[in-house]
Amino acid sequence: MNAVTTANRRIVLRLFVAGATASAEKAKSALDTICADLRSSDITSSVELQVVDVLADPDTALMDQVFATPTVIRVSPGPSRRLFGDLSSPEMVMIGLQLAPEATLAR
Amino acid sequence: MGQVLIIDDDSGVRDTFWLTLEACGHNVTTAAGGAEGLAAASKNTPDLIFLDLKMPGMNGVEILQKLQDICPQVPVYVVTGFYEEFLGPLRDLQAKGVPFEVARKPLGFNEIRAISEAVLAPRGKPISVTAGA
Numbered sequence: 696m697n698a699v700t701t702a703n704r705r706i707v708l709r710l711f712v713a714g715a716t717a718s719a720e721k722a723k724s725a726l727d728t729i730c731a732d733l734r735s736s737d738i739t740s741s742v743e744l745q746v747v748d749v750l751a752d753p754d755t756a757l758m759d760q761v762f763a764t765p766t767v768i769r770v771s772p773g774p775s776r777r778l779f780g781d782l783s784s785p786e787m788v789m790i791g792l793q794l795a796p797e798a799t800l801a802r
Numbered sequence: 803m804g805q806v807l808i809i810d811d812d813s814g815v816r817d818t819f820w821l822t823l824e825a826c827g828h829n830v831t832t833a834a835g836g837a838e839g840l841a842a843a844s845k846n847t848p849d850l851i852f853l854d855l856k857m858p859g860m861n862g863v864e865i866l867q868k869l870q871d872i873c874p875q876v877p878v879y880v881v882t883g884f885y886e887e888f889l890g891p892l893r894d895l896q897a898k899g900v901p902f903e904v905a906r907k908p909l910g911f912n913e914i915r916a917i918s919e920a921v922l923a924p925r926g927k928p929i930s931v932t933a934g935a
Contacts, residue, residue: 713880713904714896749904750893753884756906760933762913763879763905767928778928780920787927 706733706794707771709745710782711756713764722765722782729785733794745770769794804849804922808832809839809865810881811857815908819852822914828922836860836868843872850921852905852914855882855892863891870900877921878902881909 710726712719723746730742749756749764759768768777769792778791806828808819816832823830831846833839835857843851851869855862862880869878882888884906892904905917916929 713902714893716901716903718903749884750889750896753886753889757884761884761906762909762931763917764903766931775933777931777933779916779931780929781924781926782928784927791928791930 704739704772706739706742706769707745708743708792709747709755709759709768709770711747711749711759711761711764711766711768714748714750716765718765718782722767725783725785725788726767729789729794732785732789767792803827803829804918805846806830806918806922807839807842807848807851809836809851809857809862810854811835812854815854818909818911819914822911823918826915826918828918836865839865840868840872843869843876847873848876850918851876851878852917853878853880853902854907855880855888863895866895866900866902879905879917881905881907883907 708726710722712722726744730744733739733742747755749761763779765782766777766779767782767788768775776792778788782788806823808816808830810816811834816834820830820832831842831848833842836859853862853865866878866880869876880892880902882904905913916931920929
């Protein structure tokens with residue numbers, strides 16, 4: 696897997712949802728878990744999760760070329776990666792966004 | 803394989819959905835308006851609904867509210883332009899607890915396929931997509 700080396704890099708994740716649906720809440724929960732894990736593993740300088748409600752902020756969704764909700768984009772580090780659909784599994788989302796601790800890469 | 807209902811007044815859009823989803827192995831029912839769409843949903847509960855927001859007569863918001871009464875467990879993708887004038891009415895529905903997802907019009911083959919795959923053939927993992935899919 697060509698995962699991103701995240702040491703000393705700022706990680707920015709942007710989640711697009713349509714209000715407070717069940718899928719949105721599950722996605723937020725999974726991404727909160729991912730962000731907490733990344734912070735506690737001390738492998739990156741900072742982790743930021745941005746949540747965009749497309750119903751309230753459609754312009755950002757348009758600029759980021761989001762086609763449907765829920766979608767999460769790894770904005771930084773580049774190149775960007777994006778996932779759509781079932782975002783409820785922290786492990787699957789982490790794999791899909793190619794976020795991996797250096798310890799994992801070193802194995 | 804799933805049952806998909808398309809509610810859209812544009813025949814070209816209905817054809818695009820039909821061709822794409824049938825090619826993916828799904829059974830597709832199309833409706834040109836709200837009354838026809840609600841009748842179809844009542845007759846045969848779909849597994850997924852794509853609903854156009856702006857239609858003559860009964861608009862998408864009204865149809866969505868009625869679909870909640872007919873088939874509340876069916877996922878609905880409201881297909882619309884991502885513009886304030888279209889999304890404002892949807893916020894009111896959200897506030898009332900009516901669940902739905904949104905998809906940006908126009909949807910292409912890959913985007914329709916991604917949505918149908920996510921809903922009808924879930925694999926417990928997200929789908930990797932590109933910008934604009």
